[in-house]
Amino acid sequence: MFGTGLLKGLGVTLKHTLETFSDDRSKVPDRYRDSIELGNNRRIINQPIDQEGLLTIQYPEEKRQLPEHFRYIPMLIWDTDKNEDRCTACGICAKVCPPQCIWIVRDSDANGKPVTRPAEFYIDAAVCMSCSFCVEFCPFDAIKMNHDYELAVFDRYPQLVYDMEELTVPLEYYAALWPTQYGEEQEKRRKDEEEKKAQEEAKARAAEAKAAAAAAAPAASSGEGKLSKAEELKRKAQERAAAKAAANSDTDSGTSVAAASSGDADADAKKARMEELKRIAQERARQRKAEAGE
Amino acid sequence: MSATLVAEAPEQTGTLADRLPGGILGTTSDDTEKAYLVAADSIMDTLTYLRDTEGYDFLSNLTCVDYQGYNGKQRKGISERFDVVYHLYSTKKGGGPVVLHVPVPSNDTVPSATAVFPGANLQEREVYDLYGIKFEGHPNLRRILLWDGFNGHPMRKDWKEAYFDEDTKPFRSRHPKGSYEFHEDKLPWGKNTTYPAGWDPDSWEAPVAYVPVSQAPKHLNEAHLDTESIVVNLGPHHPSTHGVFRMLTRIEGETILALEPEMGYLHRNHEKIGERNTYLMNMPFTDRLDYLNSMSNNWGYALAVEKLTGIEVPERAEYIRVIMAEFTRIVNHTWSIGFILNDLGALQTPALYAIEEREMILDLFEEVSGARLMCNYFRFGGVVRDLPAGWLKKAQYLANDRLPRALDELDKMLSENEILMARGRGVGYLPAEALISLSVSGPMIRAAGVAYDIRKAEPYGVYDRFDFDIPTLPNSDIYDRYYIRLLEARQSVRILQQALRDIPGGETNGAPAYASATLSQGFGTIMGGKGGYNLRPPEGEAYGRVEGPKGELGFYISSDGKPNPWRYHVRSPCYINLNALGPMSVGYKLADAVVILGAIDIVLGEVDR
Ligand code: SF4
Ligand code: SF4
Numbered sequence: 001m002f003g004t005g006l007l008k009g010l011g012v013t014l015k016h017t018l019e020t021f022s023d024d025r026s027k028v029p030d031r032y033r034d035s036i037e038l039g040n041n042r043r044i045i046n047q048p049i050d051q052e053g054l055l056t057i058q059y060p061e062e063k064r065q066l067p068e069h070f071r072y073i074p075m076l077i078w079d080t081d082k083n084e085d086r087c088t089a090c091g092i093c094a095k096v097c098p099p100q101c102i103w104i105v106r107d108s109d110a111n112g113k114p115v116t117r118p119a120e121f122y123i124d125a126a127v128c129m130s131c132s133f134c135v136e137f138c139p140f141d142a143i144k145m146n147h148d149y150e151l152a153v154f155d156r157y158p159q160l161v162y163d164m165e166e167l168t169v170p171l172e173y174y175a176a177l178w179p180t181q182y183g184e185e186q187e188k189r190r191k192d193e194e195e196k197k198a199q200e201e202a203k204a205r206a207a208e209a210k211a212a213a214a215a216a217a218p219a220a221s222s223g224e225g226k227l228s229k230a231e232e233l234k235r236k237a238q239e240r241a242a243a244k245a246a247a248n249s250d251t252d253s254g255t256s257v258a259a260a261s262s263g264d265a266d267a268d269a270k271k272a273r274m275e276e277l278k279r280i281a282q283e284r285a286r287q288r289k290a291e292a293g294e
Numbered sequence: 295m296s297a298t299l300v301a302e303a304p305e306q307t308g309t310l311a312d313r314l315p316g317g318i319l320g321t322t323s324d325d326t327e328k329a330y331l332v333a334a335d336s337i338m339d340t341l342t343y344l345r346d347t348e349g350y351d352f353l354s355n356l357t358c359v360d361y362q363g364y365n366g367k368q369r370k371g372i373s374e375r376f377d378v379v380y381h382l383y384s385t386k387k388g389g390g391p392v393v394l395h396v397p398v399p400s401n402d403t404v405p406s407a408t409a410v411f412p413g414a415n416l417q418e419r420e421v422y423d424l425y426g427i428k429f430e431g432h433p434n435l436r437r438i439l440l441w442d443g444f445n446g447h448p449m450r451k452d453w454k455e456a457y458f459d460e461d462t463k464p465f466r467s468r469h470p471k472g473s474y475e476f477h478e479d480k481l482p483w484g485k486n487t488t489y490p491a492g493w494d495p496d497s498w499e500a501p502v503a504y505v506p507v508s509q510a511p512k513h514l515n516e517a518h519l520d521t522e523s524i525v526v527n528l529g530p531h532h533p534s535t536h537g538v539f540r541m542l543t544r545i546e547g548e549t550i551l552a553l554e555p556e557m558g559y560l561h562r563n564h565e566k567i568g569e570r571n572t573y574l575m576n577m578p579f580t581d582r583l584d585y586l587n588s589m590s591n592n593w594g595y596a597l598a599v600e601k602l603t604g605i606e607v608p609e610r611a612e613y614i615r616v617i618m619a620e621f622t623r624i625v626n627h628t629w630s631i632g633f634i635l636n637d638l639g640a641l642q643t644p645a646l647y648a649i650e651e652r653e654m655i656l657d658l659f660e661e662v663s664g665a666r667l668m669c670n671y672f673r674f675g676g677v678v679r680d681l682p683a684g685w686l687k688k689a690q691y692l693a694n695d696r697l698p699r700a701l702d703e704l705d706k707m708l709s710e711n712e713i714l715m716a717r718g719r720g721v722g723y724l725p726a727e728a729l730i731s732l733s734v735s736g737p738m739i740r741a742a743g744v745a746y747d748i749r750k751a752e753p754y755g756v757y758d759r760f761d762f763d764i765p766t767l768p769n770s771d772i773y774d775r776y777y778i779r780l781l782e783a784r785q786s787v788r789i790l791q792q793a794l795r796d797i798p799g800g801e802t803n804g805a806p807a808y809a810s811a812t813l814s815q816g817f818g819t820i821m822g823g824k825g826g827y828n829l830r831p832p833e834g835e836a837y838g839r840v841e842g843p844k845g846e847l848g849f850y851i852s853s854d855g856k857p858n859p860w861r862y863h864v865r866s867p868c869y870i871n872l873n874a875l876g877p878m879s880v881g882y883k884l885a886d887a888v889v890i891l892g893a894i895d896i897v898l899g900e901v902d903r
Contacts, residue, residue: 003712004710005711005712005714005715006713008706009711012647012703012706016647047653047654047657049654049657049691049696050691067660067661067682068682069661069664070665071665089469091468091469091470092827094464094469094472095464095468095469095827096464096572096574096827097464097468098463098579100463100464100468102468102472103467103468103469103473103474104469104470105470105472105473106470106471114470122472122474129578130665130668131577131578132664133575133827145664161474180682
């Protein structure tokens with residue numbers, strides 16, 4: 001009969017409507033089944049895979065629970081045990097980055113000899129394509145993907161060009177975001193360390209047998225300047241992580257305001273730095289033009 | 295059906311060279327895919343012969359390579375700067391391609407293949423646009439992706455883009471003395487841009503001669519009323535054009551007399567970027583082609599590079615690849631069904647019901663790859679990482695329980711709907727032979743009764759292990775194009791059920807699960823030397839193709855042994871299927887054209903590249 005197909009289709013729609021209605025009337029609607037309540041209407045929602053009906057997450061009050069492997073913008077790891085940046089400025093991440101949005105300035109000691117730590121480290125978050133190659137290929141586990149996706153700012157420059165301060169997070173922050181992978185890495189590290197120790201012992205025995213006077217371990221004492229800078233970086237990273245954690249987990253608006261204002265001060269300082277960089281870049285561009293013109 | 299045929303193909307080639315009319319100038323090295331060098335003046339005979347006598351009826355890929363500055367063995371003794379490259383397949387026999395290279399000096403012309411294969415139309419226009427090769431006898435040879443006043447041909451090796459940094463990545467300015475440079479300082483109106491000689495923006499007019507729209511009859515002869523046909527422009531900002539895409543139509547009343555697609559609004563020269571990237575860097579860029587199906591795109595590219603380098607993929611990774619690709623197909627097909635209905639005026643309800651399960655699938659993608667759309671999950675020789683704990687359980691629940699139910703519901707809701715029938719039956723008809731000669735692939739030709747599916751015709755991965763059918767429908771109209779997608783999604787569910795059941799290693803990480811992973815997991819075993827990001831395939835070329843949800847997705851890669859591909863070309867099914875849009879729409883109503891476009895199922899990220 002003409003029209004039966006239509007009616008059948010409408011039946012499906014009606015079924016959906018009724019189901020949604022009854023679900024909405026129930027005490028805990030389906031979509032809140034596995035969610036984490038933060039109070040004040042704020043929730044982290046973990047969509048159950050067997051949930052029926054359409055899913056609407058009331059962002060920003062409600063947010064999705066992100067899987068561990070979620071990738072957004074990279075972050076640099078501050079090794080809180082060793083109290084140093086894990087990054088050695090080897091440059092591999094800058095080489096593999098497909099849109100080439102990583103800039104690294106390798107640090108050098110007083111004699112101008114390059115050392116294995118970055119003096120500056122920039123990632124242009126507006127260019128980054130979140131591919132995670134830098135993370136995949138970093139040999140030192142020094143760069144990892146952050147889960148923080150709320151990056152909206154009013155200006156691209158300088159806010160979206162992240163410098164080392166903004167990129168650095170303490171190891172614990174990473175461990176909390178990526179528990180499984182962190183565990184695997186720690187396991188691997190432990191094993192490597194043991195192996196290395198075993199090898200070193202063997203080597204030491206060989207050396208003893210030779211009784212050769214191998215030079216003492218190279219003096220790796222770091223200058224005052226580095227220490228204070230490192231301290232500074234670490235403090236800032238921890239502050240930021242704390243502010244982030246506070247903003248994520250509680251509803252006290254006081255802390256977030258404080259965090260925001262301190263963020264402003266940071267932004268100003270950074271702006272000045274970026275202005276300086278920009279000036280230098282412009283200078284260079286002018287020089288290039290002048291050279292090309294002649 | 296095809297296992298034997300695939301094996302036969304190489305044997306045939308030895309004699310094929312002698313049989314070709316006009317003969318061949320030579321062959322390229324036989325390390326990888328063998329290609330015949332054919333002189334420009336005998337190419338038409340060769341194509342006709344291959345189509346009519348040898349059964350190679352499908353001109354899959356037509357592109358060009360610029361060999362200026364090429365230092366490999368391959369070009370010894372060849373002085374011509376360009377090669378126009380043809381890949382022909384047989385939809386009847388299946389199996390591998392016949393590859394033809396036609397050497398062309400710069401500024402020379404090549405006979406247009408459109409006389410033999412009308413499907414060469416858009417591809418030749420693209421080659422003309424990006425390389426400046428002229429095709430003699432082409433019905434409508436003008437720029438297609440770039441605007442008509444563009445100076446130069448950007449795929450030529452000596453063309454430098456604005457923001458030019460270096461010829462190849464990685465750029466030296468990033469490390470160890472990284473210097474952040476603002477792109478504002480390198481804006482194109484600096485020294486980076488050139489304009490055509492004598493170009494004056496005020497007096498300049500686009501040299502547009504829309505064919506066939508401008509040539510269509512101005513009046514419908516049979517009409518006894520004195521009516522006048524008019525040109526109506528749909529797009530580029532129009533919700534029914536699925537993105538920034540333009541349809542120029544000449545209509546008489548509401549009937550379409552001629553229609554021509556206009557594209558390129560989203561063009562970013564993906565292929566030029568691809569030539570400057572290293573092989574690995576291209577992987578996340580392929581995500582951004584057809585952004586609904588990043589997993590299939592990844593596979594197509596990985597396949598081509600693996601073919602070129604001879605990398606083996608562990609079995610578990612092959613299964614994971616199949617699982618991802620079939621989930622992607624379901625995502626794409628339900629999406630496409632929803633939007634065909636949207637275009638028919640059933641606003642949002644069917645579309646939202648159709649893409650409900652998509653959310654679940656994207657959740658799964660996100661869990662394993664870290665992103666919902668831009669998955670970047672495949673690597674040469676495997677996938678990034680193994681499936682996380684509990685993933686298979688969820689996937690099995692979807693494949694065994696939820697997806698069949700959802701597809702049934704969709705079927706029940708839509709398939710017998712009288713409005714869908716009235717709007718879809720008999721609309722947008724084009725016979726199968728016409729579609730094949732227009733190089734159309736994928737669900738479009740299967741809805742015209744051609745059982746051609748690369749998963750069966752030239753199996754890749756482990757597709758030969760699964761039991762599935764290639765559904766076909768006879769009518770080649772909108773309704774069949776809608777329904778074929780539902781049938782194909784059901785077959786995908788079937789493959790998924792088998793793959794999820796048979797995956798070696800099961801839930802646990804069976805070793806060796808993957809070839810590439812992070813360093814701490816033992817990365818670097820297969821991708822070869824220097825941490826793998828520095829992959830250098832041997833000199834040669836390869837064409838890897840997969841049955842993407844939208845049709846044949848091919849990647850043509852040519853290597854000179856350096857870390858960056860010499861040539862990187864994407865055979866985009868969306869783009870090439872648009873060959874059929876004009877012929878398919880003529881004679882139907884303007885409102886039908888919207889649905890005809892919807893049923894081709896395009897994504898502009900891939901059309902414009
Ligand atoms: S983040 Fe890793 S790869 Fe990048 S420079 Fe530092 S140590 Fe090297
Ligand atoms: S995620 Fe990718 S694009 Fe972003 S900084 Fe890392 S390598 Fe570059």
